[in-house]
Amino acid sequence: MIRNRRPNWRRVKSKTSYTFDEVARMLGVHRNTVRHWVKDGGLHALTETRPFLILGAELVAFLRQRWQSRKRKCGAGELYCLKCRAPRKPVPDLIEFRRMSETRAAIVGICSACETLMHRFISSRRAASVAAEFNVQIAIGDGSLTDCTHPTLNCHSKAPVPT
Numbered sequence: 001m002i003r004n005r006r007p008n009w010r011r012v013k014s015k016t017s018y019t020f021d022e023v024a025r026m027l028g029v030h031r032n033t034v035r036h037w038v039k040d041g042g043l044h045a046l047t048e049t050r051p052f053l054i055l056g057a058e059l060v061a062f063l064r065q066r067w068q069s070r071k072r073k074c075g076a077g078e079l080y081c082l083k084c085r086a087p088r089k090p091v092p093d094l095i096e097f098r099r100m101s102e103t104r105a106a107i108v109g110i111c112s113a114c115e116t117l118m119h120r121f122i123s124s125r126r127a128a129s130v131a132a133e134f135n136v137q138i139a140i141g142d143g144s145l146t147d148c149t150h151p152t153l154n155c156h157s158k159a160p161v162p163t
Contacts, residue, residue, distance in 0.1 A: 009063035013064040077133055078119035081111040088113055097136045107134055
């Protein structure tokens with residue numbers, strides 16, 4: 001059985017009824033986990049007859065609500081710390097802007113609580129506004145090494161080396 005910390009609600013067919021064991025196998029959780037979901041009142045099951053059945057639409061709604069309740073939005077000037085599992089403010093003078101590609105960039109900082117690296121990936125369109133939020137300078141670099149004014153002496157480059 002595949003164990004998963006976050007059951008994928010997209011596997012559930014909303015117009016199908018499932019037994020506890022079928023739900024457990026489909027989502028990769030233990031069948032007692034499904035029983036606890038029903039017992040704690042979050043998930044409704046048809047318990048008038050045996051086997052107990054769970055409607056697919058209600059299971060989808062339960063799993064989506066559970067997923068939404070665990071999401072943590074970062075506020076202004078915050079990055080998400082994976083170690084703390086919460087949005088935190090980074091150490092003010094140790095924030096860096098990194099361009100990943102033409103369309104993606106990242107703000108990298110250090111968590112003020114646990115001193116772990118934190119990353120926030122952003123699109124290049126939003127780079128200026130997010131950099132202003134963190135008071136970070138965006139360095140505009142050359143497109144590639146061959147386009148720069150002082151190319152390196154790399155024997156593997158296709159561009160001719162100036163003499």
